[in-house]
Amino acid sequence: MIKYFLNFEWKQFSRSSYFKKGIGIKILLALAVIYFGGIALFLGVGLFFILKKIMPEADPIITVNNFLIYWFIFDLVIRFFMQQLPVMNVKPLMIVPVKRNTIINYLLGKTAISFFNFIPLFIFVPFSIVLLVKGYPFLNVICWFFALVCLVFANNFINFLINKSNTVFYVLLAVLAVLIGLEFFNIFKASQPIGVAFNALYNNPLLVVIPLSLLIGMYRVNFNFIRKGFYLDDAVAKKIEEANAVDLSWMDRFGSVATFLKNDIKLIWRNARPKQVMMMSFLFLFYGLIFYTSKTYSDSPAWIAFASIFVTGGFLLTFGQLVPSWDSEYYKMLMSQNIPYKKYLESKWYLMVVGVTISFVLSTPYLYFGWKIYAMIAAATSFNIGLNSFITLFGGALNRVPVELNVKAKAFGNTNGFNPTQMLIALPKMVLPMLLFYIPYKFINYETGLIVLGLSGVLGIAFKNFFLTKIEKIYQTGKYKTIAAFSEK
Structure with missing residues (x-):
C-alpha cells in the first residue's frame, strides 16, 4: 500500500502547476542544503578537538552533554518556523477499503524524511566516530548516539503536535518561558540537571530505553491525535458559524x-x-x-x-x-x-x-x-x-x-x-x-x-x-x- 501512496503523490507533484517552475529557487535551496550540511559535517569532525583546545581540563563528551538541551530547544524553534509538515489529500482514501492506520502511519512516516532530521546526524555521526577513535567505550558511544537520534525524531513529532494543536503550543511556550526566566535570573539552572541526565545517559547505556520510549510515546500521541479526527463526516462537514457584522x-x-x-x-x-x-x-x-x-x-x-x-x-x-x-x-x-x-x-x-x-x-x-x-x-x-x-x-x-x-x-x-x-x-x-x-x-x-x-x-x-x-x-x-x-x- 505504501508503494501506491508514493505513486499517487508523485503523480500529484509531477502534474501540478509548480513542478517545472522555480528551477532557480530549487537550485539555490539544493546549494543551501549542501552548504549547511557541509558545515555540520566539518563541525562534527572538529568538535572534539575544538572543545579540547578551548577547555583542555574538561572531557568533550561532558561539555557536549551539558549544552545538548540548548541544541534541542534551538532545533525545535527552527523546525517550528521552517519545517514544512507533510500533507496528504485523504478525503478520497476515506471511501475506499484502505485502513486508516496505514494512511496515518504513512503520513507520520513522511515526517522522518526531513532535512531537519538529517542535520544532527551530520554532526553527531562524525563526532561519535572521533570518540571511538580516541578510545571511548564502544557500547557507551553507540547507545548515546542512538539516544540522540531518538530525541531528534521525538523533537520532530513534538513540532508536529505544536503545529496542529494550540493547546500544546501554549503549554510548551509557557514551560520554556518559565525555565528561561528562572535561568536568566539565576533562580534555578534548569540546564544543569538536564546536563547531568545526558551524562548519565552516556555512562549507563541501559538508559537508552528512556529516549526510545519517549520517541514511541510521541509517535503514539501524534497517531491518536490524527486518528481522532480521521472520519469522513469530520473531514467534509461544513463548519457553520455566525458572522459578526462590523460597521465599516x-x-x-x-x-x-x-x-x-x-x-x-x-x-x-x-x-x-x-x-x-x-x-x-x-x-x-x-x-x-x-x-x-x-x-x-x-x-x-x-x-x-x-x-x-x-x-x-x-x-x-x-x-x-x-x-x-x-x-x-x-x-x-x-x-x-x-x-x-x-x-x-x-x-x-x-x-x-x-x-x-x-x-x-x-x-x-x-x-x-x-x-x-x-x-x-x-x-x-x-x-x-x-x-x-x-x-x-x-x-x-x-x-x-x-x-x-x-x-x-x-x-x-x-x-x-x-x-x-x-x-x-x-x-x-x-x-x-x-x-x-x-x-x-x-x-x-x-x-x-x-x-x-x-x-x-x-x-x-x-x-x-x-x-x-x-x-x-x-x-x-x-x-x-x-x-x-x-x-x-
Missing part, C-alpha cells in the same frame, strides 16, 4: 479602494489565521529590546537599523508577505470582477501603511533609549512605508501558495502558505536598509545615514504610482498561473 462605512472616504480595504478588515476580524498573524506582528514591537539593550549590538549602528525595520515592520513582514495568498479561497471570483488590478494592490499597500504607522505610534516608549534610537525607528518607518511595502508586493507576485484562513487546529505562527521564495525576497528587506544607512554613516556621520534612510522612503512614496504600475504588470502577467495554483488543493 467610515472607510468609504478612501474611495475606490474602500471595497478591498473593508474585505481585508473583515478577513482579519473573522478568520483564525489572519488573527494569529496580527498577534505575531505585535510581538515584533519588542524586537528592539534585544538589540537596544545589548552593548554588542548598540555599538554597531547598522544592527540598530536592522532591528528598527522589525520594530515597525511586523505587520508588513508577516501579513504583507502572504499577499495575494490571503485571497486564495476566492481569488478566481475576485479576478472575474470588472475592477482594476492596481486598485487591489493599492488597497494592500494602504493596509500595510496603516499597520506600520500604528506600530510606529506604539514604539514611542523607545524614547527611553534616547533620540538617536527613536530617530532610527522613524527613518526605518519611512523606509518600510516607501520601499519595503513595494518590495513586499513584488514578492507577492511570486507567491502562489494558498492559505487556509480558518485552520484553527494549527498553532500560532503556522507555516501554511509559506514558500522558500519568501526567504529570498526577505533579503533585500533586511539588507537594503542596513546599506542605505551604513554607507553614508561610515563616510560622513550618523545623522547623514538617518537622512538617507528616511529620504529613501519618502522617494518611494513620491513614486508610488510608478511602482504600483510596474508591479501591476507583473501580477497581470502571472494572473492565470496564480489562479491555477490557488485552485489546486
Whole structure:
C-alpha cells in the first residue's frame, strides 16, 4: 500500500502547476542544503578537538552533554518556523477499503524524511566516530548516539503536535518561558540537571530505553491525535458559524479602494489565521529590546537599523508577505470582477501603511533609549512605508501558495502558505536598509545615514504610482498561473 501512496503523490507533484517552475529557487535551496550540511559535517569532525583546545581540563563528551538541551530547544524553534509538515489529500482514501492506520502511519512516516532530521546526524555521526577513535567505550558511544537520534525524531513529532494543536503550543511556550526566566535570573539552572541526565545517559547505556520510549510515546500521541479526527463526516462537514457584522462605512472616504480595504478588515476580524498573524506582528514591537539593550549590538549602528525595520515592520513582514495568498479561497471570483488590478494592490499597500504607522505610534516608549534610537525607528518607518511595502508586493507576485484562513487546529505562527521564495525576497528587506544607512554613516556621520534612510522612503512614496504600475504588470502577467495554483488543493 505504501508503494501506491508514493505513486499517487508523485503523480500529484509531477502534474501540478509548480513542478517545472522555480528551477532557480530549487537550485539555490539544493546549494543551501549542501552548504549547511557541509558545515555540520566539518563541525562534527572538529568538535572534539575544538572543545579540547578551548577547555583542555574538561572531557568533550561532558561539555557536549551539558549544552545538548540548548541544541534541542534551538532545533525545535527552527523546525517550528521552517519545517514544512507533510500533507496528504485523504478525503478520497476515506471511501475506499484502505485502513486508516496505514494512511496515518504513512503520513507520520513522511515526517522522518526531513532535512531537519538529517542535520544532527551530520554532526553527531562524525563526532561519535572521533570518540571511538580516541578510545571511548564502544557500547557507551553507540547507545548515546542512538539516544540522540531518538530525541531528534521525538523533537520532530513534538513540532508536529505544536503545529496542529494550540493547546500544546501554549503549554510548551509557557514551560520554556518559565525555565528561561528562572535561568536568566539565576533562580534555578534548569540546564544543569538536564546536563547531568545526558551524562548519565552516556555512562549507563541501559538508559537508552528512556529516549526510545519517549520517541514511541510521541509517535503514539501524534497517531491518536490524527486518528481522532480521521472520519469522513469530520473531514467534509461544513463548519457553520455566525458572522459578526462590523460597521465599516467610515472607510468609504478612501474611495475606490474602500471595497478591498473593508474585505481585508473583515478577513482579519473573522478568520483564525489572519488573527494569529496580527498577534505575531505585535510581538515584533519588542524586537528592539534585544538589540537596544545589548552593548554588542548598540555599538554597531547598522544592527540598530536592522532591528528598527522589525520594530515597525511586523505587520508588513508577516501579513504583507502572504499577499495575494490571503485571497486564495476566492481569488478566481475576485479576478472575474470588472475592477482594476492596481486598485487591489493599492488597497494592500494602504493596509500595510496603516499597520506600520500604528506600530510606529506604539514604539514611542523607545524614547527611553534616547533620540538617536527613536530617530532610527522613524527613518526605518519611512523606509518600510516607501520601499519595503513595494518590495513586499513584488514578492507577492511570486507567491502562489494558498492559505487556509480558518485552520484553527494549527498553532500560532503556522507555516501554511509559506514558500522558500519568501526567504529570498526577505533579503533585500533586511539588507537594503542596513546599506542605505551604513554607507553614508561610515563616510560622513550618523545623522547623514538617518537622512538617507528616511529620504529613501519618502522617494518611494513620491513614486508610488510608478511602482504600483510596474508591479501591476507583473501580477497581470502571472494572473492565470496564480489562479491555477490557488485552485489546486
